[in-house]
Amino acid sequence: MPLDGSMVLALKTELEKEVLNHRIDKIHQPEADEIIVITRGQGQNKKILLSAHSKYPRIHITNLTKTNPATPPMFCMLLRKHLIGNRIIGIYQPSLERIIELEMEGTDELNQLSKKRLIIEMMGKHSNIILVDNQNQNIMDSIKRIPIHISSKRQILPGLPYQYPPSDKLNPFGVRDFSEWLHAMQSSQGRSLEKDLLTIFAGISPSLAKELCYKASLDSERLFNTLMDNEKEALYLSFAKWVGLLQQKNLIPITYQNDSGHYQDIASFPMEHVGYPHHLVFDTFSQMLEEYYRIRDEHQRLQQKSQDLRKNMTIKRNRTAQRLQNLNNDLEKARKASEDKIKADLIMSNLHHIQQGQDFLETYNYFDEKQPLIKIPLNKAKTPAQNAQKFYKRYQKSKKANIEIKRQIKKTHRELEYLDQVLLFIEQAESLQDLEEVRHELVEAGYIKRKSVGKKSKLSGKTQESGILHFQTEEGIDLYVGKNNYQNEKVTFGIAGKNDLWFHVKDFPGSHVILKSGQKDPSDEILKTAAILAAYYSKGKMGQNVAVDYTRCRHVRKQRGNQPGMVIYDHHQTLYVTPDESIIDQLKKQRP
Structure with missing residues (x-):
């Protein structure tokens, strides 16, 4: 089950218990789409992770420690300016949507009371983290700015009024009885039961819709207008029981595993339709999400970060291979230059036969066992001795080039071996730390630029040895x-x-x-x-x-x-x- 309205409600309840009335102590932005808010209250610190990741958006208490960039991003600096020292006075979830709002209270530059909201929208590729001024409901900034050329329906830019994502779904808490539920379901447009539940009511994911049908002993692919009255009542009872669990906040953080022990799904109450052989119940939803998403998130970020590095080094590797090929071609040309010495020697041995103004010399090549007849071109404007000297000079030049080319071939071959080694280690990187060590090595070797200007970075021996x-x-x-x-x-x-x-x-x-x-x-x-x-x-x-x-x-x-x-x-x-x-x-x- 993805992060749906049920689980967001459970997280809201958990956050209220853990960080309500805490003060904001520190704010970090370790990733382009991720914020860490450190709070202080009741004698203890808590870290809240807010992620607008396109695949794994979430908010929960975290114990992970991440490396922060040397220079904080602009959004992080804005949050620090307006939120550090503020107190969390409210945590809200509008209409069972995948949205959580942290309301903060503090003082502004003029020492006046000020309230702001940090809103996280957990909606797949549309996920975002937005800072809103409560006084005028305007957006102060967001971790992802959405201009009109990206979305014509809803822009998220500083200065614009904040509006919730458009939705015409019904809040399940507003459905009071069977007749209201039946009226809502009758708006079905020939969709399956799963899609009806998903489309009509807020807070329901595809997996949850299947579970509601399963508990009503119904096929989730059936059409609503084919149900008998007793089947409609059974589906309503399944729906009402789920709403009751939400109202009583009787939710359980549970994960499902395959036989290999790998996490396959998460849920906020026992799911009977999934069919996985093993399950594990956690103490808190935060612990569950941290464990479930940690490996997935790191793998996804590892793929994203290694892609550009791999592409960059592949281009350099191919260029180096091409340079090696060109050097080998030049070496072959240099080897053929030995023919120039033979031509010069043959001219010198035939000086008495060559007349001034002659345009070629035809003679036997005494340096070849077969002694073939060869034709040597001559410059009519030069004497025979000058023609020989021309071939001697070309030979000497090629001889020197031959030595340099061999040196360059050896050097380029070593570089090609090194780049192949680097590409292998990029491919084999099992963690972001592994990848960062490879990147650091390439920076030191001059293959890529440093991310920021500053003191020369150096990996500690402990960091190197830990991997x-x-x-x-x-x-x-x-x-x-x-x-x-x-x-x-x-x-x-x-x-x-x-x-x-x-x-x-x-x-x-x-x-x-x-x-x-x-x-x-x-x-x-x-x-x-x-x-x-x-x-x-x-x-x-x-x-x-x-x-x-x-x-x-x-x-x-x-x-x-x-x-x-x-x-x-x-x-x-x-x-x-x-x-x-x-x-x-x-x-x-x-x-x-």
Whole structure:
């Protein structure tokens, strides 16, 4: 069940209990569509999360700590100016809609009493957070500005009067008896029962509409005008029972899970039609929403933030590959320049045969075993010796270019390997922190610009180490896996000892894996497990019989002048393994 009117009512009730009469202490905006309001009251602090996310809009008490931008966005600064120090005097939900209003009272710049409302509209892609001045009901600003070219029906801009989203639905609390409900339902226009309930009454989601039909023993796809009188009465009783639960505020935060334990749905009362094998009841709706949306929200934001970074680095990678191709072409041309020396030598050996003004020399190529007859073009305005000198100069120039081109090819090849490595780590990022570490690395390397002007940022050792994967074998031997180049450098040259074993997939970008074996020789099974980890966290993840090199860490060295995580190694052996996700899952369960 999505966040419907029932759940919003439960959240309103919970917020009244937790933060009513609290004072606003701090306000942060960690995301473009998300606000954190920290309140103080009754000797304790509370954090309210307001999210206008297009897929997961919500409001609830949160315990999560998020990183805030170095420079607060303009909307955040406006909220701080007008709301910090204010007291929450009211929390409202108009007409069972997916809207919650936090009414604040404080003093303005002239020390006059002032009231404002912070309104969150939780309506999918139309979700928004809006600050309204109670004195004139005008919008002061919003987290998403909606001009006329985006919506001709309802604009949300500073200075415009605030109006609720247009709705012609009936408030279920206003339906007093069966006759009023029947009158409302008779406006059906040939829709299914599910769509009738959804369209006519506020606060009902598709999942809730199906549940009301299910409890009345009716198919939600039936048409209202096909129901018998007793079936209509049964549907009304199901509807009235739901309204009674809302009026009594007898709602339960409940989640439904599949056999794997993954959350599939949430509800504000037991849902019988969903058919999931497991359910879990939480103490509060805030706890439930935080747990349910945390992984979904982070995954969604991770996808959004990695998309631009992946696109940017893919363009740079393709340009680097094209530059390498051009350099190889130039090298081939430079190699052909050796023919210029042969031509110059042949001219010098035939000086006595060449007449001034001759436009070509035809002679045998004595430098070729087959001694073919070749034709060498000459400049009639130059002497034979000057023509030879021209070919010698071209040869010398190409010889110098050949040395520089080889140097550039080596450098460009290393850069291409590095960019392939970066793209892999962007793809493998499991958290926003992983992605931020990759972004930080690219900023330091000069591939992307800093987000804001200021002091040079630096990831702490604690931050870098926190993302490193740590596993343990059944024998208690530690395994460490780096998920980006900074972490690779950390595990190889920080965590590992010189006698520990180092693993890396052969000829592919991938993670450094450290087996903390010391001077001991681990069993073949443990070596295979470490090799599977190296293959799994690499470009060869989907391959069969993937080659993985391993050696003692003392034989692994940094590449001079290269980017973090790029190494050379020797004295290695090779194992061939097939990445097995079940083994990885088992290792994750054994993580210390």
